[in-house]
Amino acid sequence: MKSGTIRKMRTEKGETVQYHLPIGGELLHMNPFVGNSLELRFTGRIFCIACNTPTRTSFAQGYCFRCMQSLAECDMCIMKPETCHYHLGTCREPKWGEAHCMIEHTVYLANSSGIKVGITRSHTTLTRWMDQGAVQAIPIARVKARRDSGLVEMAMKNFVADKTNWRKMLQGEGDALDLRAKRDELFSTWNQALPGEKVPDGELHSFRYPVLKYPVKIASLNPEKTPSVSGTLIGIKGQYLIFDTGVINLRKFAGYEVEIPQV
Numbered sequence: 001m002k003s004g005t006i007r008k009m010r011t012e013k014g015e016t017v018q019y020h021l022p023i024g025g026e027l028l029h030m031n032p033f034v035g036n037s038l039e040l041r042f043t044g045r046i047f048c049i050a051c052n053t054p055t056r057t058s059f060a061q062g063y064c065f066r067c068m069q070s071l072a073e074c075d076m077c078i079m080k081p082e083t084c085h086y087h088l089g090t091c092r093e094p095k096w097g098e099a100h101c102m103i104e105h106t107v108y109l110a111n112s113s114g115i116k117v118g119i120t121r122s123h124t125t126l127t128r129w130m131d132q133g134a135v136q137a138i139p140i141a142r143v144k145a146r147r148d149s150g151l152v153e154m155a156m157k158n159f160v161a162d163k164t165n166w167r168k169m170l171q172g173e174g175d176a177l178d179l180r181a182k183r184d185e186l187f188s189t190w191n192q193a194l195p196g197e198k199v200p201d202g203e204l205h206s207f208r209y210p211v212l213k214y215p216v217k218i219a220s221l222n223p224e225k226t227p228s229v230s231g232t233l234i235g236i237k238g239q240y241l242i243f244d245t246g247v248i249n250l251r252k253f254a255g256y257e258v259e260i261p262q263v
Contacts, residue, residue, distance in 0.1 A: 002028055002263040005047050005063075006237050011130040016208045019236050021250065023258060024145040028030050030236055034210045037228035038243070038262060042223035046259040055255075062254035072096045078240040081105075081119060081150030089218060094222055105149035107156070107196070109186075110134040111177045111236070113165035117156040119149035130207060131251070133169045138179045138204045140186065143196030167218045170240055170247055211235030211242065218244035224251065236246030 006025015011204060012018040018032040046055050048064035055064040060074045068074045072093040074090035077084040084101055091097040109115055112134040122142060129137040143149045145224065153162060168174075182242040187198055194235065213234045221229045231245035238250040 001259060001261050002026065003043075003257070005049075005255055005257050006250060007254050009236075009244070012126055013091070013126055013130065013207065017130050017236075019210070021211060021258070024147065028260070028263065030241075031056075031104065031210050032110050033233045033262075034235060036233060036262075037231070038233045038241075039228060039260065040223070040241075040248075041259040041261070042227045042229070042253070043257040043259060046254050047257070049255045058253070058255055061252055070084050074078040077101075077146075081146045084145070084147035084150065086145075087147070101146035103145070105143050105146050106136055106139045107143065107149055107152045109141045109160070109179045110138075110164075110184055111136040111174065111179060113168035114161065115173065115177055115182055116161045117153055119146075119153050120138065121146075123153055126205070129205065131239055132164055133166075133209065134207060135173055135209075135242070136177065136179055136204065138183060139184045139199045139202035141194075141196050141198050148195035152196060155191060155194055155255055156186060159189060166238070166240075166249075170215065170218055170237060170242060172214045173209075174251075175189065205255075209235065209237040211237055215242060215244075215247070219247040221246040223248070223256070 002023050007022040010020045019028050020027040043219060048055050048056050048067055049062035050067040053064050057067055059068040063074055072091055075092055086097045086101055088226060099108045105119055106125050107119050109117055110129055110132060112132050141152055221230055231243035231250055234244055235242040240247050240249050
């Protein structure tokens with residue numbers, strides 16, 4: 001049996017995306033479970049992923065209330081990068097901001113449930129795309145800071161979606177789309193006052209996920225209501241485990257204590 005608190009799954013690009021679940025200080029390779037019975041027993045104990053303090057309720061995907069209120073990584077500008085206020089001198093943690101926000105970011109197009117625009121730190125592009133369950137992705141611009149990436153994304157939202165339909169993403173691979181053509185279309189609308197530089201020759205990436213069968217209907221499994229999440233694991237995509245009984249977003253339950261009896 002493996003037990004301990006979990007974090008979002010780590011991903012590695014290969015012929016098929018490889019998944020490893022951090023649990024209790026170890027990494028559990030999840031791909032071999034696909035096609036087999038699997039049970040995750042949630043004990044009801046939750047620990048903040050920042051300070052490790054026990055908490056009755058998890059906020060912002062793994063934080064206690066105090067950390068959610070005080071840490072820069074939980075500020076609203078993480079969800080809305082165009083509202084970054086580091087330049088105003090009001091960042092909750094300036095050193096954290098320097099290391100995570102005042103660095104190169106990439107604006108990209110991805111195909112997960114259709115074409116969307118998104119942003120990420122340039123050194124985490126592959127991870128970001130796999131976490132979203134993208135089957136295709138391509139960089140379209142690079143900027144010097146997170147706020148700049150948010151400003152570009154806001155401009156692109158007038159022409160393309162900025163959200164993933166997670167239910168549609170979990171119901172199939174979807175059709176291959178011409179991201180290069182969409183990039184060029186967006187370039188034709190580009191406001192030269194936008195920060196950063198366009199990437200006209202960005203590499204197009206493709207991803208395959210370990211999924212045996214996609215569900216026709218999506219049922220969410222909630223360990224808050226049913227502590228034992230189990231069934232035949234028929235696939236993994238994004239941060240979701242796809243069981244024949246339903247799906248669960250493991251990223252949402254970071255910091256939760258889990259027991260896996262099969263290991």
